[in-house]
Amino acid sequence: MKITVVGAGAVGATTADNIARKELCEELVLLDIKEGIAEGKAQDMTQTAALLGFDTRITGSTNDYAKTAGSDVVVITSGLPRKPGMTREELIGVNAGIVKGVAENILRYSPDAIIIVVSNPMDTMTYLALQSTGLPKNRIIGMGGALDSARFKYQLSQHLGASPADLNATVIGGHGDTTMIPLIRYATWNSIPVTELLSAEAQQQIVADTMVGGATLTKLIGTSAWYAPGAAAASVVESIVRDEKKLIPSCVLLEGEYGQKDICLGVPVVIGKSGWEKIIDYKLNAEEQALFNKSADAVRSMNDVLKTL
Ligand SMILES: NC(=O)c1ccc[n+]([C@@H]2O[C@H](COP(=O)([O-])OP(=O)(O)OC[C@H]3O[C@@H](n4cnc5c(N)ncnc54)[C@H](O)[C@@H]3O)[C@@H](O)[C@H]2O)c1
Numbered sequence: 043m044k045i046t047v048v049g050a051g052a053v054g055a056t057t058a059d060n061i062a063r064k065e066l067c068e069e070l071v072l073l074d075i076k077e078g079i080a081e082g083k084a085q086d087m088t089q090t091a092a093l094l095g096f097d098t099r100i101t102g103s104t105n106d107y108a109k110t111a112g113s114d115v116v117v118i119t120s121g122l123p124r125k126p127g128m129t130r131e132e133l134i135g136v137n138a139g140i141v142k143g144v145a146e147n148i149l150r151y152s153p154d155a156i157i158i159v160v161s162n163p164m165d166t167m168t169y170l171a172l173q174s175t176g177l178p179k180n181r182i183i184g185m186g187g188a189l190d191s192a193r194f195k196y197q198l199s200q201h202l203g204a205s206p207a208d209l210n211a212t213v214i215g216g217h218g219d220t221t222m223i224p225l226i227r228y229a230t231w232n233s234i235p236v237t238e239l240l241s242a243e244a245q246q247q248i249v250a251d252t253m254v255g256g257a258t259l260t261k262l263i264g265t266s267a268w269y270a271p272g273a274a275a276a277s278v279v280e281s282i283v284r285d286e287k288k289l290i291p292s293c294v295l296l297e298g299e300y301g302q303k304d305i306c307l308g309v310p311v312v313i314g315k316s317g318w319e320k321i322i323d324y325k326l327n328a329e330e331q332a333l334f335n336k337s338a339d340a341v342r343s344m345n346d347v348l349k350t351l
């Protein structure tokens with residue numbers, strides 16, 4: 043198994059670190075456009091092997107895609123992160139060019155790869171990667187829901203005094219401050235609906251705080267987060283390489299599912315060795331479906347911006 047992570051910045055390096063620690067592959071390539079950064083981080087990470095006890099071989103590459111040849115899975119994290127006060131959508135102008143170029147280069151050397159898109163605005167970057175590579179839809183997965191659902195569980199755990207591991211909670215829709223939809227109606231604490239345990243005010247607060255989870259961290263740190271994003275991206279990789287069939291909300295092409303088509307948006311999907319394998323229908327109620335449609339409208343207008351770049 044060979045995995046490439048493009049972008050050796052905060053999220054890319056953390057994703058690679060998680061992949062290596064979990065020994066998800068024999069060969070891991072970290073690629074960046076900035077001279078030396080990928081080689082340096084690959085060497086630094088390799089020096090943890092003796093301490094942590096893993097055997098994954100990690101190679102760094104300064105923009106040499108030949109080194110990525112034959113990758114089974116590729117994670118794209120290259121691109122600008124937002125600064126405090128910005129939205130993810132404001133990154134489209136720079137990141138669209140980066141993601142398109144990277145996806146095309148990857149495909150040249152790894153025609154069979156499954157691609158995971160992390161760069162923001164992620165829903166539109168996933169759509170762009172799908173359009174520009176023409177890959178089968180199941181091989182392009184946008185990572186957002188895995189992270190947002192982990193943040194949703196974090197918020198629930200704080201209010202309930204519960205272990206996040208005992209919580210089951212899902213965020214669908216876009217990966218944006220106003221487009222994500224934490225499905226509180228479906229959230230449970232070891233099978234008990236959280237709606238039976240929390241006041242209406244607490245539920246509203248949890249949903250609101252989950253939606254701005256990324257913005258909150260960006261304000262605190264001065265750039266966007268990387269520990270949970272890197273762990274979330276690695277969890278999607280793990281479900282693919284171990285063929286786990288985990289149900290992970292992810293951004294995929296919709297062709298009528300959830301009432302939408304010609305758009306990549308977050309829905310619960312089963313992820314295994316072929317990429318995303320099927321979409322699970324959560325049977326949204328009218329209010330949730332209205333939110334989903336609104337989210338789709340917002341993402342579609344970002345997708346339209348691609349035509350003007
Ligand atoms: N989808 C998500 O859940 C999620 C979560 C966190 C961050 N992000 C996004 O991930 C991206 C990366 O964030 P970060 O914090 O790692 O940023 P960063 O600045 O730390 O790293 C980005 C890296 O990309 C590299 N890069 C730029 N152009 C490149 C190219 N053409 N080829 C190869 N490498 C290139 C840069 O040199 C840099 O090292 C941002 O767009 C951010 O918004 C998404």
Ligand SMILES: O=C(O)C[C@H](O)C(=O)O
Binds near residue numbers: 255267
């Ligand atoms: O918030 C961001 O801009 C980065 C990422 O999408 C996140 O949710 O952490």
